Amino acid sequence: MSTRREPGVSVTARLLRVFEAFTAEQPRLTLSEIARRVGLPLATAHRMIDELVRWGALERDDDARYHIGLRLWEVGALAPRGLGVRERAMPFLEDLYEATHQNVQLAVRDGVEALYVERLSGRGAVKVISRVGGRLPLHATGVGLALLAFAPADVQEQVLAGPLRAFTRKTVTSAHELRRVLATVRLEGVVIIEGGVDLDALSVAAPIFDRTDQVAAALSIVIPASEPPAPYTPVVRAAARGVSRALGAPRALRRPT
The missing domain is CATH 3.30.450.40 (GAF domain)
Structure with missing residues (x-):
């Protein structure tokens, strides 16, 4: 997928794509894997993921891989x-x-x-x-x-x-x-x-x-x-x-x- 910014794609849409990058088969991803799947420049993906980690939507493992965080599960449980x-x-x-x-x-x-x-x-x-x-x-x-x-x-x-x-x-x-x-x-x-x-x-x-x-x-x-x-x-x-x-x-x- 191209890493160029797509015109008309909102920040919210890009955030949602980050979550969609994770699957049952691949629940843990590196920063570069997320950036590639979402179609974002590495620096942009890094800033976005840092914000998600601080909020608790993503968590970072000791081996620098990311997975869905408990805060997102907590919010989802309210559905x-x-x-x-x-x-x-x-x-x-x-x-x-x-x-x-x-x-x-x-x-x-x-x-x-x-x-x-x-x-x-x-x-x-x-x-x-x-x-x-x-x-x-x-x-x-x-x-x-x-x-x-x-x-x-x-x-x-x-x-x-x-x-x-x-x-x-x-x-x-x-x-x-x-x-x-x-x-x-x-x-x-x-x-x-x-x-x-x-x-x-x-x-x-x-x-x-x-x-x-x-x-x-x-x-x-x-x-x-x-x-x-x-x-x-x-x-x-x-x-x-x-x-x-x-x-x-x-x-x-x-x-x-």
Whole structure:
């Protein structure tokens, strides 16, 4: 990327690019790596990073590499859409984990991606690629499909228009098939997806609703693909209904039919 200053790009935009330079694969970067990724002269990047370090948004290791600082995490934790749902959901997530010792996850929708805000995982649970703070496309995961099924129509159409990335041979990549899956989720209130992002894993997920009866989040259990999902379906559905009730969702306050 060029290090020349881009006309019309604000200081705020450059600051945000600094944060975007860090990834799960490369959470620690040198000054020159940040400058190159952001497209800034080294001296400009140095001044900007120094300010971020003083504020606490970045921290510097002993080997002169930088990583995201605790102050940024502290501010991010105030985001109401993730934090509020997480606080209400935690007792139900913990109950699911204690009952199963499988992967238990909570996600919210951000655009056309599922953003994971909590994950509980047992030592013997099947490995998953999701992580707290990580994102995956809505069409490929259990929580993503639960979120997408009840998302606004324009969001659904945006995802259906593709492209639908294939993680495995079992990922739903057909718009026609995705429409069918979403209709089933809306009808049954739960989604079962095997091998969407990992052939060894199976996800059972359900949507969570807020006080306006709009989808606020989704929770799931991820188990080995060799296990039958039937025993997990009612507990996942019940947990999602419990969180929805805690959030004041009218549909969760009505007696199940």
